[in-house]
Amino acid sequence: MRILVCVKRVPAPGARINLTADAQAIDTAHLGFTTSPHEECAVEAAVQLVEGHGGEATVLTLGPVEAEEQLRYAVSVGMTAAVLLPIDGADWDPQRTAAAITEVVRRLEAADGPFDLILFGNESADAGNFQVGIRVAHALGRPMVNGAKGIAISEGAVHVRREADAGQETYELPLPAAVGVKEGINLPRYPTMKGRLASKRVEVERMEPDAETGGLRMVRLQRPAERASTTVILGRGPDAAPAVVDLLDELGVLA
C-alpha cells in the first residue's frame, strides 16, 4: 500500500493562550510545537495499516521550514518518507493550501505511482477551517469521509467507521480514497529513542508549493472573555455533607 498523511505544525499552548500584539497569531515565544491531534492519530493509523498490510507511508506538510520537526517526529513513530512544502510567513488560507497540496500529490503520484489512501486530520488544531482535506480529495476526484473513528482495508476498499448521534455509520470507499481521521481512533505511540535517531537520518524531500491565494481572510484573533470562577467552600469534613447534598439536589442530579 501507499499511504499519504497530511499534517500541520501547530503551537502546543498551556491553559491560557496568549496572542501576538497585532492579534494575528498565537504568541509562541514560550511554546513548543506539535502536530494537530487528529493528524497524530492519522499518522498512527497509517503506521498501523503499513504494519498490517506492508507498503510505505509518506508524511507531508505545508508550513514553515521548522515544520520539518513535525515531519521527523512522524518518521520517528514509523512513517517511511517525508515531504515538506515550505512557505514563508503566515499560514496559507485553506483554498490555497489545498491547491498546493493537490498539485504536489499529482507530482508525487506521477513519479512513484498513486497513493491508495490519503489521510487528513478532521481539522487543524489552530485554524479549524475543516477545508483542506475535502478540497484536496475533491480536486483529485477521490471519495472522502471525514470524522473517521475506524479504518480498515480489504479487497481494494477502505472501510470507514464513524460515530453518529445514535449509533455508528460505516462507509466503504473504493481505493484510491481520502479519509479525515478524528482523535480517539487510536492512541498514538511515542517515538522510541531509536526511532528518533532514525528520523534524524531521513532525508526530507522539499517541494516548492505554488498556488493562488484563495478567498478566506482572517481579520484578527480575539481571546474570549476569561471564565472567572469562584471557589465556595461548603464546609470541612463530615459537617460539609448536608451542604453537598443540598447542592447536588439543586443541580438536579439526585433522583
Add this chain to the structure above:
Amino acid sequence: MSDTTSGITTDTDPAGSPERTVPATARCVVIGAGIVGNCLVGHLSRLGWTDMVLLDKGPLPNPGGSTGHASNFIFPTDHTKEMALLTLESQRQYVELGMNSTCGGIEVARDEDRLEEFRRRMTSATAWDIESRLLTPAEIKELVPFINEEIVLGGFYTPSVSVVDSLQTGTLMRQEAIDAGALSVFATTEVLDLEVEDGTIRAVVTDKGRIEAEHVVIACGVWSPRIAAMAGANIPLTPAVHQMADVGPIDVLAQTNKEVAYPIVRDMDTFCYERQSAGSMEVGSYAHRPIFHHPDDIPSNEASALSPTELPFTADDFDDQMEQAIDLMDMLGDAEIKYAINGLLSLTPDAMPVLGETVEVRNLWSAAAVWIKEGPGIARLVAEWMTYGYPQVCDPHSSDIARFYPHEKTEHHIYARCAEHFNKTYGIVHPREQWASQRGMRRSPFYGREEALGAVFFDARGWERPQWYESNADLMDRYPGRCEPRPHEWDARWWSPITNAEHLHLREHVGMVDLTAFNEFDFEGVGVVDYLQRMTVNNVDVPVGRSVYTPLLTPNGGFRGDLTIMRLGATHYRVVTGAFDGARDAYWFGRHLPDDGSVTFTDRTSGICTIGVWGPRAEAVLAKIVTGPSQAYDVSQAGFPYGAVRDVLIDGVPCTMFRISYVGENGWEVYTSTEHGLRVWDTIWEAGQDHDIRPIGIGVYAVTGRIEKGYRLMGAELESEYDPVEAGLARPKVKSAEFIGKKAYLAAREAEPVATLCTLQMLDHAGADGTPRYPTGGNEPILTVDGERIVDAHGRVSRVTTAGTAPSLDAYLLLAYLPPEHAVEGTELRVMYMNELFPVTVARVGSQPLFDPDDKRMKS
C-alpha cells in the same frame, strides 16, 4: 511580561483559596514554596519564629518551580566541604522525615582520566565519611544487569545514594510550621512589589494585599532575580535548561514494582544520568549547549503547557546523548519517549548557591540557586543565619551572597561563566582550575610590565595576578634538585616549578610581588575606635602609624574574617583584606556601621595599588629611593620597625609603606595611588637591578612562602567552624572592649581546644606505582597509620586545608586541624591522596613557623 493569575485555580489546598486576603503584618514573609521556602519556614518555626507568611504564585503542593520537575536524587560526595556537609545534612533531614529511598548510585567511567577522578572521589568520600568503593566493569554489571559493561572502564559506587520526595518533604515542613501556629500559607498569590524604606525591607505587595514585614526571604528559584529587582537588590543567577527525557515502559524496570530499585547510573564522561522512575528510565543531560532564559521570560503557570519550568523539549540538543545512552543501555533504544522537557534550574557564575542577607537591602534575604540535594540543609543554614546572625551548620563562605563584586553580578558575567561551567557539572575540575571567560576584568597598573616578563596570570575575583613568571625560568638552574617538575600531570596542572625558584630567590635576594588585588577600606570619624574595637578580636587602639593583625568573629566565636588594620590617624583606619574575601568583608563592616553617622566607610580598593618588596636586600633597595618630605629616610629596623606604617616619597611619589610580610621576609607592602603605580614599580625595579630583583608570583606569596611560615588563610584554615584558639591565633591577653564573638572567644580560651591547627610534613611521596605525588590541598583526609579517619570532639574531620612545597625547608607541608591525641609533634599519620595513603608526620603544633621560627628575618 505580565503574569496575572486568571482567577481559575487548580489549587486543592485551602491555603490557596482565592478570596482570602493576606495579613497586614508579619514578622517574616517567605516568598516561594519550593524545597527551600518550605523547609525554611519549618526550620524557622523550630528556632522559635512565629507570625510567618509563605507565598507562592503557583498552586500547592507543586507551584510549578524547579522543585516540581527535579529528578530528586542525591549523590552525597563532593570535593568542597561546604557542599558536602550541606548535602549530608539534607539527606539526614530527608531520612528523618521518611522521604529518603536508598537505591545506591554508580558513577561510571568511559575515559582513563575519569578513573583518576574516581580515586579523588574516594578520597573526598573518606573525608566526609561516605561509604564508597571502586567497581570493575563486571561488578557494575552485577548491580546494573542492563548496562553495557564493555564500554565502561570502572565505577565509583556509593550505596547511600538516594531518591527523595522533595514535594512531600516541603509539604511536611510547611505543615510543621502551620501546626506550630507559626505560619499562614497563601498559594496562587503573586508578589507585585517589594517596598524598601531607608535601605530596609518594609513590605511585600501581593495581588491579595500588602504585608508589612520585618524580614523577607526570596526563595523563588529561577524567579529570584526578578523578585529581588523589585527591591533594588541583585541575586545573580540565570535560569538554565537541563534536559531530561523519561523513556519506557521497560519490562526489567517495571518488574521491580518499585520507584527505584536499581542504582542510579551517572555516565560521567557523557555528562548524563540514567535514573529508574518506576517502570521507566529518566535520562538527564548536562552535555547539551548552555541554554539560558531570562527570569522575565519564563511563562506564567496558565500559559505553560506543562509548568513554567518545564519548557518545550528541544530534541536536537539531546540526540547525541540518546545515542550515548543507548550505547550504555541498549534497552533504552526501543523504549518510548513518554515525557521530555527542557527543565529550568538555577545556575550562578561560580556554581554555588546564593544565600544570606542581600547587600543592598537590610532584612531582605536570598535563599536561591539551591538544588534538591542540598535544599533542606540550606534551609536550616539560612534559618540559623537569620536567627543567630551567622549559620552554625557550616561556614557559608562560598555561598554567601555578599561574595560577589559588582562586575560579577552583571548578566554579562553570569551568562559567560555559566556557559563555561555548565558542561563541567559532571566535569573533572582541578582545585586550581582557572576560568577562561571574563578574564582581564581588573588589571593592576603593572600589568603591562608583568606581561612582558612572561607572567602566567591567575584570576583572583576579576583581578589578573601573576602566579609565576616565565622570565624567572633561569633561576631554576641556580637551585639544582629543588625546582623539580612534578611527574604526575594532575599534580603539575596549574603549577610551575618556577615558583620554587622564585621562592628561593626571594629568600636570598629580593623580589617584588603585585598585591594590587588587596581590598582597602578606610574608616574615619569620631566613633571609629569604638566601632572597630567592636568588630575585631585584637585591640585596634594602637598608636598612629602602627598596625594590627586580627580576626573578625561570628557571634558564636568562629572566624568571620582575618585581616590587617593600619591606624593612619587618630580617627582614621585602613583595613586591608584579600580579594577572595573583600566583598564579604565590605558587607560585614557595612552591616555593622553605627547608625549615628559617627563612622564613614570608603572602599578605596580601586584607587590604591600595592607592591610587596621582600627579601634580605629589600631594605637596601628601598633605602636608595625612599625619602621623607625633604630629606633622606631611615628605613632600618630601628627607624622603621616591623608593623609600622609610614607615609613616604619614592622618587617623589607619595606612598604608604607598611613593614609586614606574609612570606616571612624583611620588607614592606608599598601602597600608592593607582595612577602613580607604574612609576613606583619602575623606580623599585631600577633600584633593584644591582640586587638582582625579580618579580615574584602569587605562587610564592599565597602558598610556598606562607606555608613555610604557617600563616593561616581565610577560607582555608580560617572558617566559622573554628576559633582563634584552635587556629593558634589567640593572643596572650584579651582586650577589655566588647566585640562580636567575645563571649564565645573567652569560653574557648578557658576550655581545652578539641583541635589544633598543625603543620604536617610528607615523609614519602611515592605512590603505589612509584610515581611521586603531591596533594593539592583539597580536603584530603588525615588518617591514622591504620587508615582510620580522625574526628575531633565536635565532629570535625581532620583534613588538609593547604598543601604546598616548602622550598627553603626542602619539604612538602600540609596544614590540618588535629585533635589533642594526634596534635603531638613527631606523631606519624597518613594523608589520603587519590585513594592512596602517604606517610606524614606532625612537624608543628600551633602557629610557630617551621621556617625562621623566631621571625628574625622579618624583624632584624
